[in-house]
Amino acid sequence: MRSALFDLDGTLLDTAPDFYRIICELAELYQQPTPLYQEIRQVASNGGRAMLTQAFGDQFSRNEESWLNEFLNRYRESPVKDGTLFEGFKEALEWLETQQIPWGVVTNKPRSMTDKVLEQLGLTERCSVSICPDEVKLAKPDPEGILLAIDKISASTAQTLYFGDHVRDIEAGRRAGVKTVACSFGYLAEGEDTASWSADFTLEKSADLKTFLIQHFDQQGSADV
Known part of the structure; x- marks a missing residue:
């Protein structure tokens, strides 16, 4: 068959628009610069950790588990909007x-x-x-x-x-x-x-x-x- x-x-x-939406929410929450959409899109297939590393660099590495959990929790709550x-x-x-x-x-x-x-x-x-x-x-x-x-x-x-x-x-x-x-x-x-x-x-x-x-x-x- x-x-x-x-x-x-x-x-x-x-699904990158939804990932980016949540990244922007985290940028506001943690008072970080908002990354460009294309920067997130090009690593979206590598998962949340890769996207957060791309978005926030060293700041994410210092707060890795808590920021990743926040990202995943927000995504679970609203995975499809855009x-x-x-x-x-x-x-x-x-x-x-x-x-x-x-x-x-x-x-x-x-x-x-x-x-x-x-x-x-x-x-x-x-x-x-x-x-x-x-x-x-x-x-x-x-x-x-x-x-x-x-x-x-x-x-x-x-x-x-x-x-x-x-x-x-x-x-x-x-x-x-x-x-x-x-x-x-x-x-x-x-x-x-x-x-x-x-x-x-x-x-x-x-x-x-x-x-x-x-x-x-x-x-x-x-x-x-």
Whole structure:
């Protein structure tokens, strides 16, 4: 069976605006300079600790646990206010569903946060499978999560595409034996080149996802890989 699996932050969802909103709240709370949005966006795929380090530098290192806990608590309370699907993904997911091609999420985001984000964006019932670190022994770049997702939806590794915006996503997909798609529209560090990741494909614009899927999945139930 064909399937399409996605990383969450920076691939399926543009969640950086919500991360930035909370960073700005912390800047005001702790009387720190407000960082630029792009500074936070480019490290968003690396998690809260990386974003706080980027935003506040040495001040964060001196108050690491308390500031990180405040960030996480605020994010849990309000994970989706400004974030949304990337441009073009609404149409692409609808196309997958009309073709009866299951799609899912394999993320390093904890289950409690993943469920809340998917629910608030109305994706819970549409998503055929979601795998978080809670369900595996090793998170990405280990392939366990991708392989578990494929098993749960009875898909084939040879007919699965995995999309990600970080080198660990591509490594996980490659080790799982699926075709990998580097999403260069995601949360890449300044100057980072997805060509060095050795992905099977590169998707430069999120708006092109539907066209990409149509080109690589035919109508008879096989994958052009």
